[in-house]
Amino acid sequence: MNFRKQPKISIQRLPCSLDFSEIRRNSVIFLLLLFGCLGNASGCRGPARHDPSILHTMIDSAPSTLNPRLSLDAVGQRLEMLVFRGLTTLDSELNPQADLSEKWRLESGGKTVRFTIPKDIRDHAGRSIDARLIQRCFQNYFFKASPSPLKAAFSTLTSVTQIENEVIFHLSAPDPYLVKNLSAVRYFASDLNAEDPCRDPGPDEHLITNGLYSVSPYPERFEKELILSPRKQSAPRLSFQLIRDETSRLLKMMNGEIDFVQNSFSPIKTAWLTRQGFQMVQRNGANTSYLAFNLRDPRLAKLPVRLAIAHAIDRTQIVRYKLNGEATLASSFLISSLPEGAPFTPFNFDPAESERLLDQAGYPRQSDGVRFHLRYKTTTVKEGLELAQIFRENLKAVGISLDLEPVEPAVFFASIRKGNFQIYMSRWVGASDGSLFYRTLHSGEKDNRVGYRNPDVDAWTASSLRENNLLKRRKILLSIQTKVFEEMPYFPLWHWTNALLVRKDLVLPPSESLSLSGSYIPFADLR
Structure with missing residues (x-):
């Protein structure tokens, strides 16, 4: 895929309500269209809902546990926050x-x-x-x-x-x-x-339980469904169903089995569902995708190489077409609206500058046009694989051959912890304050996966953890974010938008009620 030569999905430029290149990649949607289930047909949205006092939603992964002592993943934390x-x-x-x-x-x-x-x-x-x-x-x-x-x-x-x-x-x-x-x-x-x-x-x-919602008996693990009963009479009962497959989630939405979802679909399918009558409210979020460079690698240890890779990636086109505009460009792990976030710093897509930097670093094109190869660790999750393929095409244009290494998520995270990678992409969920800089950048921390070393940043990150005065701490954290963006051990790509889809007869909550972190608390206000 090369976005500059062949711009991808642009809903606005299509004369009809669907982009058929997307349909071809989603055979289930295509078949449903053939049989007349979607659009204005009545067969897709039958009265599948059962108890009208329950609002049904879906999650795509199960929390590792529902024991509050042990819960570390985002889904578990969000569920426990309700109860x-x-x-x-x-x-x-x-x-x-x-x-x-x-x-x-x-x-x-x-x-x-x-x-x-x-x-x-x-x-x-x-x-x-x-x-x-x-x-x-x-x-x-x-x-x-x-x-x-x-x-x-x-x-x-x-x-x-x-x-x-x-x-x-x-x-x-x-x-x-x-x-x-x-x-x-x-x-x-x-x-x-x-x-x-x-x-x-x-x-x-x-x-x-003791929170906004009760569950009795309270399970230690999430199985297929968790039903929460409100303590306030005006709040709805909530049913969380575990549906891992995106196509199955889409069918449940269209069959009327699900009342609302948050961040459950790829941006293209989210936009498609709004054209089928679902309401959507969005808010910029605090979940940040980034590229990580292993600075122990002799090539990636060179700043011009890291900058060249960053200049070669067309983030604007990816956000516009692949992510359907459901993200904003990033220059830090923290969004700029947070008290400790730095102002956004532009970083241009510039293949010519990328080529100049690679020449400067001593990596001319060889006879086959390739300067060198890099290994890119990714999971087998569809979204991650598709983005990896886009990055591969972007880097190919400047002479870098990106060799993809797709592995299962468990293997992926184990490899990252061991430092067995050259480049990988990941997402920081709920990046809410500057404490994460110490964990990810300080030379003595195990979560500094990339091997970044800078004595000034070590001193600043340690100091930020002991400064109670917000104004003084912000000044320290601004220095950290500025320096790290200059040295690029990580390349912040984009901050994801939180998207809440609800059926058309529910009252749409205001966008400011959505949490920056994707919390489930706003669900209590759905009616």
């Missing part, structure tokens, strides 16, 4: 707000954080949740023999104590992200032991 509460929660702008706490304050230069717990908080079994139990909850999360993996986000936490209605966090050094990170640590207790909350449940125990 369990933490000391804090995040609003649609990803700012921390009070949840089980009613307020907090910092003391001792940020090394002590006090949370005030209101009276009369109860779980869905009617049992009290007070400061004493919340303190015990954090003891079980972080200080018992088998702590939760969530403890990794609280490296300076030394103890948690309780005095009357306050829960007090004691730190060895200030942590400006503590209050926000606590939103991922959720309170729970089992049906058999309300006095020892947040420990791993035994085989005969069930967790009691």
